[in-house]
Amino acid sequence: MLKCFSLLLVMVLALGTTGWIVAQSDGTGVKRPLDLPSGGKGDDEDEEDAPESISFYGGEYEGDGFFWCLDKSCSMAWGDQIGQLKSEMSTSIASLSENAEFSMVAFSNGYIVWSPFPKTANPSNRAAGTAWVMTLQANGGTELAAAGVETIGICNLCQKESKQILVLSDGEPNGPGPTETLAAITGANWQHTPINTVYISADSGGITFMQQLAAANGGTFYQPPG
Numbered sequence: 001m002l003k004c005f006s007l008l009l010v011m012v013l014a015l016g017t018t019g020w021i022v023a024q025s026d027g028t029g030v031k032r033p034l035d036l037p038s039g040g041k042g043d044d045e046d047e048e049d050a051p052e053s054i055s056f057y058g059g060e061y062e063g064d065g066f067f068w069c070l071d072k073s074c075s076m077a078w079g080d081q082i083g084q085l086k087s088e089m090s091t092s093i094a095s096l097s098e099n100a101e102f103s104m105v106a107f108s109n110g111y112i113v114w115s116p117f118p119k120t121a122n123p124s125n126r127a128a129g130t131a132w133v134m135t136l137q138a139n140g141g142t143e144l145a146a147a148g149v150e151t152i153g154i155c156n157l158c159q160k161e162s163k164q165i166l167v168l169s170d171g172e173p174n175g176p177g178p179t180e181t182l183a184a185i186t187g188a189n190w191q192h193t194p195i196n197t198v199y200i201s202a203d204s205g206g207i208t209f210m211q212q213l214a215a216a217n218g219g220t221f222y223q224p225p226g
Contacts, residue, residue: 051162052100056092057198059222064099065118065160066092069144069151070106070136071169077138081170081200089133096121103154104129107147108140109175118158144173148185156191163193165219169210170201178209186216194219 051062068089076082089104096102101118105111114132119125148167155163173181189195195217197210207223214221
């Protein structure tokens with residue numbers, strides 16, 4: 001008899017404890033399992049934060065912030081490379097979603113800036129960015145150093161998690177030259193944003209520099225075929 005009573009007491013205590021663990025009132029009379037999360041990101045939020053992919057001269061780049069440094073030196077007029085640049089930029093800008101941010105710098109002797117801070121890639125800003133690209137004219141030298149540092153400065157203002165810098169050129173930098181330009185740009189990149197380089201000339205003179213710039217800054221070097 002005593003054994004039966006003890007067994008019954010143990011079962012009652014076990015059931016009571018289990019019920020308390022499994023469910024708890026939230027003060028409204030509604031009970032929920034304690035081991036279920038009460039909040040967190042849903043699928044839509046994860047999708048919104050995911051980096052997007054863009055194409056530039058056939059290369060693929062993934063991110064949520066894109067910052068271009070574009071050569072508009074006189075040699076970009078040869079073979080209408082400046083026209084090809086405008087076409088490629090128009091396509092890349094159009095492919096950006098409103099979750100991305102972007103800006104652009106173009107260089108020859110000195111440089112010009114589209115926006116000194118990152119802009120959201122909404123329809124209005126995409127249209128304005130494309131219109132700016134269409135005004136670029138090929139002239140002057142290939143003074144990349146200051147333009148590259150400026151591009152990094154703009155990129156550093158972007159709060160996105162997956163930023164990319166893309167440097168396009170058709171030659172070796174001058175005034176200052178390759179060694180000084182590499183040091184200046186790499187030294188300014190304290191956020192360690194990937195710097196991807198795109199070399200579009202059949203002349204191999206600038207290939208080594210562009211490869212070194214990408215390698216020193218965790219980016220990729222790409223030379224479109226043909």
